[in-house]
């Protein structure tokens with residue numbers, strides 16, 4: 001199978017094209033030849049982005065025992081529609097801060113690790129930011145990885161789940177779905193966006209039989225109200241067997257300095273991580289519904 005089929009997935013455009021590269025400042029007095037070149041380059045770049053040949057990438061790293069089973073190459077894409085108060089990587093929020101990377105270049109890199117993935121039961125994890133900000137790029141990556149028999153995990157908030165085509169999801173082995181709140185008002189306060197698209201995406205994945213690991217970040221004073229925890233747990237339990245595990249992740253302050261470096265206001269400055277006992281008691285709420293929870 002190839003990754004050169006015509007674009008059939010959702011276009012990149014709804015949330016804006018990445019602004020990396022190209023020329024936004026035209027110098028004066030250089031004639032038109034340079035401008036013509038710039039325009040041609042820019043339009044080629046936009047075409048490449050639209051077709052998913054080029055994506056805005058923050059970074060990648062080789063990790064073990066996180067972001068899915070085995071050893072994984074986790075690729076962090078730039079751009080995110082949410083503004084989570086606890087975001088550990090606020091430098092991934094803006095697509096323009098990423099670097100243009102060709103899908104083929106990334107797939108060549110992925111191919112080098114095939115032996116490691118096979119030996120450890122690992123694969124690649126496409127994370128962010130929010131990968132579904134760049135659905136055409138993701139579709140090309142997952143197709144290319146699947147064609148090499150490399151398992152793919154998609155790490156998403158689900159907010160843009162409607163951007164994931166069934167064709168894309170057929171190539172995804174595991175979805176790491178962040179359910180950031182069970183109550184709409186808490187979700188809004190935590191992320192600045194609506195909860196419903198995430199709920200809809202989780203249900204769609206369950207109906208399709210896509211395997212899921214659910215992640216819930218426990219933030220004292222923000223997401224830890226018993227009624228919010230119960231709402232998340234009830235929702236996750238309603239997804240049935242597609243959910244393989246739940247990870248309750250205690251909030252930590254490791255991203256704090258990045259907010260300051262970016263000149264962004266960080267509202268959780270004074271928030272302490274939850275105690276081990278509190279985290280365990282929240283995990284028990286999930287366990288009580290028969291969910292394997294870490």
Ligand code: SF4
Pocket residue numbers: 080081082083084086087088089090092093128129130157
């Ligand atoms: S979804 Fe992830 S990357 Fe986006 S703001 Fe929230 S924590 Fe940050």
